[in-house]
Amino acid sequence: MSEENNVKENEGQSEEPRWMERVAPKEVDWSSLVIIPLLAVLSALIIGAVLIILTDGWGNVLPAYSALFKGAFVGWGSISETLLAATPLIFAGLAVGIGFRAGLFNIGAQGQMVMGGLLAVVVGFSFDGLPAVVHVPLAILAGFLGGALWGFIPGILRARTGAHEVITTIMLNFIAFRTLEYLLKLPRIQQEGRFDPISKEIAESAQLPRLLTWLPVENADQLRLHLGFLIALGAAWVVYWILFKSTIGFEFRAVGANPDAARYGGIGVAAAITMVMVIAGGLAGLGGANETLGVYHRAFPGFTATIGFDAIALALLGRSHPAGIVAASILFGALAAGGRTMQAVAGVGIDLIVVVQALIIVFIAAPELVRAIFRVKVGKETGQITRGWST
Amino acid sequence: MVMLIAGHGRSLLKLELRNVTKRFPGVLANDSVNLTVQSGEILGLLGENGAGKTTLMNILYGLYLADEGEILVDGTVVAFDGPGDAIDAGIGMVHQHFMLVPVFDVTENVVLGVEPTKGPAGTIDMAEARRAVEEISNNYRLDVDAKAMVEDLPVGIQQRIEIIKVLFRDAEVIIFDEPTAVLTPQEVEDFFGIINGLKESGKGIVFITHKLGEVLKVADRIAVLRRGKVVGEAAPNEISKQALAELMVGRPVDLVVDKEAASPGDVVLSVTDLAVVDSRQHTAVDGVTFEVRAGEIVGVAGVQGNGQTELVEALTGLTPPLAGQILLGGEDVTFASPRHMHLSSVAHVPEDRQRSGLILDFDLAENLVLDSYYDEPYSKGSRMDWDYAHHRAGELIEQYDIRTPSSTVTAGTLSGGNQQKLIVAREFSRDVRLIIASQPTRGIDVGSIEYIHNRIVEERDEGSAVLIVSSELDEILALSDRILVMYRGKIVAEVPGAEATATQLGLYMAGSTA
Numbered sequence: 001m002s003e004e005n006n007v008k009e010n011e012g013q014s015e016e017p018r019w020m021e022r023v024a025p026k027e028v029d030w031s032s033l034v035i036i037p038l039l040a041v042l043s044a045l046i047i048g049a050v051l052i053i054l055t056d057g058w059g060n061v062l063p064a065y066s067a068l069f070k071g072a073f074v075g076w077g078s079i080s081e082t083l084l085a086a087t088p089l090i091f092a093g094l095a096v097g098i099g100f101r102a103g104l105f106n107i108g109a110q111g112q113m114v115m116g117g118l119l120a121v122v123v124g125f126s127f128d129g130l131p132a133v134v135h136v137p138l139a140i141l142a143g144f145l146g147g148a149l150w151g152f153i154p155g156i157l158r159a160r161t162g163a164h165e166v167i168t169t170i171m172l173n174f175i176a177f178r179t180l181e182y183l184l185k186l187p188r189i190q191q192e193g194r195f196d197p198i199s200k201e202i203a204e205s206a207q208l209p210r211l212l213t214w215l216p217v218e219n220a221d222q223l224r225l226h227l228g229f230l231i232a233l234g235a236a237w238v239v240y241w242i243l244f245k246s247t248i249g250f251e252f253r254a255v256g257a258n259p260d261a262a263r264y265g266g267i268g269v270a271a272a273i274t275m276v277m278v279i280a281g282g283l284a285g286l287g288g289a290n291e292t293l294g295v296y297h298r299a300f301p302g303f304t305a306t307i308g309f310d311a312i313a314l315a316l317l318g319r320s321h322p323a324g325i326v327a328a329s330i331l332f333g334a335l336a337a338g339g340r341t342m343q344a345v346a347g348v349g350i351d352l353i354v355v356v357q358a359l360i361i362v363f364i365a366a367p368e369l370v371r372a373i374f375r376v377k378v379g380k381e382t383g384q385i386t387r388g389w390s391t
Numbered sequence: 392m393v394m395l396i397a398g399h400g401r402s403l404l405k406l407e408l409r410n411v412t413k414r415f416p417g418v419l420a421n422d423s424v425n426l427t428v429q430s431g432e433i434l435g436l437l438g439e440n441g442a443g444k445t446t447l448m449n450i451l452y453g454l455y456l457a458d459e460g461e462i463l464v465d466g467t468v469v470a471f472d473g474p475g476d477a478i479d480a481g482i483g484m485v486h487q488h489f490m491l492v493p494v495f496d497v498t499e500n501v502v503l504g505v506e507p508t509k510g511p512a513g514t515i516d517m518a519e520a521r522r523a524v525e526e527i528s529n530n531y532r533l534d535v536d537a538k539a540m541v542e543d544l545p546v547g548i549q550q551r552i553e554i555i556k557v558l559f560r561d562a563e564v565i566i567f568d569e570p571t572a573v574l575t576p577q578e579v580e581d582f583f584g585i586i587n588g589l590k591e592s593g594k595g596i597v598f599i600t601h602k603l604g605e606v607l608k609v610a611d612r613i614a615v616l617r618r619g620k621v622v623g624e625a626a627p628n629e630i631s632k633q634a635l636a637e638l639m640v641g642r643p644v645d646l647v648v649d650k651e652a653a654s655p656g657d658v659v660l661s662v663t664d665l666a667v668v669d670s671r672q673h674t675a676v677d678g679v680t681f682e683v684r685a686g687e688i689v690g691v692a693g694v695q696g697n698g699q700t701e702l703v704e705a706l707t708g709l710t711p712p713l714a715g716q717i718l719l720g721g722e723d724v725t726f727a728s729p730r731h732m733h734l735s736s737v738a739h740v741p742e743d744r745q746r747s748g749l750i751l752d753f754d755l756a757e758n759l760v761l762d763s764y765y766d767e768p769y770s771k772g773s774r775m776d777w778d779y780a781h782h783r784a785g786e787l788i789e790q791y792d793i794r795t796p797s798s799t800v801t802a803g804t805l806s807g808g809n810q811q812k813l814i815v816a817r818e819f820s821r822d823v824r825l826i827i828a829s830q831p832t833r834g835i836d837v838g839s840i841e842y843i844h845n846r847i848v849e850e851r852d853e854g855s856a857v858l859i860v861s862s863e864l865d866e867i868l869a870l871s872d873r874i875l876v877m878y879r880g881k882i883v884a885e886v887p888g889a890e891a892t893a894t895q896l897g898l899y900m901a902g903s904t905a
Contacts, residue, residue: 245774245775245777246773246774246775247764247765247770247773247774247775248773249775250757250760250764250775253753254750254753254761257750257751257752257753258746258747258749258750258751258752260746260747261746261747261748261749261750261761262750263709263729263747264707264709264729264739264741264747264748264761264762265729265761265762265764266728266729266730266733266762266765
């Protein structure tokens, strides 16, 4: 092989900011995929420790962080809470991540969750006497469809009119929130005897069964981890298969990486964009259904918390790879579960967790900073030490 | 002598590189290079893509730091820590891709970063700036309107603004990186006039190119770079084009394409009164009629931007035409989709390999199935068979001589020539009856050009109809059995390939009718 012919010429390379490449990288680069995120977490925890020192003094760092760790990982109760918190994050993270892979910035996971969760609840309380093996899948399907519809709208608008999905999904979030509040006050949906917007409780046959209550441990009946977690792992596997093993995933990725080349290759770019948004919306809808069917057993304003927005951070952290998103979601789930213990045991406010999570994202977004702090060598030397001049 | 504002009176006589070595991981980009350029001469730096020309000039311009060796200005060793130092030392660079702000006028672009000021508040003295720009333009006969908006100017004029920029910064040695790549044949002539003028007024010129004819025509000395090494230096009058090509490529090369006379068969592509609008709804193709027969190569010559891009887009299904008819073997494909054209055995080598021909972040196997992934043998149902795709990619890499470590590297890591061979492999490796190739060898090395040209002739000999669109006259002349010249969306001339001359085609390309 000739060395000369293998030198990448700088000439003619496009100089556009390739942020998508960082969000959804093609090559599995050990340093940026695993080491940088780990170091980002470490850096964020160190800054979090500084904040604890500034507010509570030196003495509280170790108790706080040890409570955080115990609350996240030590004992079945902690593990159950960690994975329970991670479950909706996985769904929503996948919804954002698959969009990134296709070059779309889906900020609408929140609204898609709302619609999915609501439709799942309606199916959940509308049928009586169905066996769980029928009722649960039916309600889950409703969750997927509700979200898919909410993804289809920005998808078709983008494909047909070029309306940017960032704008339309943000607006659809608002519409979803208000629609939820309106619908929750309809007599058909509202819980009898209540005046606030809250839905009827779903039938027991529609509730996602808990997974760990059989364990021979104390308070096993309080282990809340439910079937949704396994469904989330299944969804991650399906998304992985679609993206990397199927023809449609090839189309999605081609459209995301270079729409001109995709069009040249005969790929229907508009159809692919619509399809991605439908799938993304459906995934977020599953996340919503996961909350209403698995945790709250009803719908009320704010049942989605901020999961749909955290999902953007998770997709970034997980580099839009399903496995990465699962790992990132479990990390954030652990911070959430451990944070509650930390607050209870060490008296350090749970707000610190939000700060730490935000710092992780900041460090992930600035990998050069992490590399500089920890002197990590760039995994894959490009030989290009300047940008924007000769290229 | 020219009065300059942003510099300090000094004239550089001699710039010297001694034993300059630059390594990148796995690659020796420059290997102990020695070069000298003096005021009042044009040094042609000849080399293929990837030979290390750009790296060398980036070292000279302070963008890279050499691992070994030194740079001397008038005999004194200097250390450049960024382009600022190089500019201060009197070195200017005109990049291949211009660095201009389109919505600024010429003067604003020229003074950007070194604006002359007046008064205690340091406000920009635009009048003085304009006067200086006009003075440079007049002194060097560059003929640039200092008040014109850059986005309205043709590429040739934009290049002159870049030249004014470096002169305004008091450059004594000016490096031109592939300056003719973007110019029309006429603009190239004008450009040669300009650099000769610069030379006469005492500037030293480094002219980087991979085009043999150009260095022979304009350089006083030629240095040939191959694999990071200077493999030879010569004056243009003491070396032949053939010898120079061998030096550059490292082996004997065929500068002419061997081909038998064509034996055209049935009409494969028939285009009637085709009209196409561009993305701004301006008429780009204006009633074009022609045929391409099996077993012949039809070349479309023309200065870029005369409707060739839109013509190809319409023929390949990427843009629906406004009017007219396209028949492929008798079937009406006027409004067919790209997928339909692909299924109808039409191969398309697009004009911009990086924009639409390849997905640079995808690996070679993925790129090789870009337009055939949806069917067997690359997929079954909705499941991709990546194992087979990689297996097939391995065969094509071998067969089409694509230099790569494996089929799993991304297309972006390949050199331009290998990227182009990748596209040719994808498009030619199936049954084709019509090949539409746009700028098939733009910006690639001689070895790859030779290979692709031979491949195209082979396809013709096997009975494919071939339509070549190129702004390189040499390419059109070397390949075509029949030549069409496009000017402002119309075909203004048709010439048999054997009888065509560059001069005659050049005239048609500039709009003169037969």
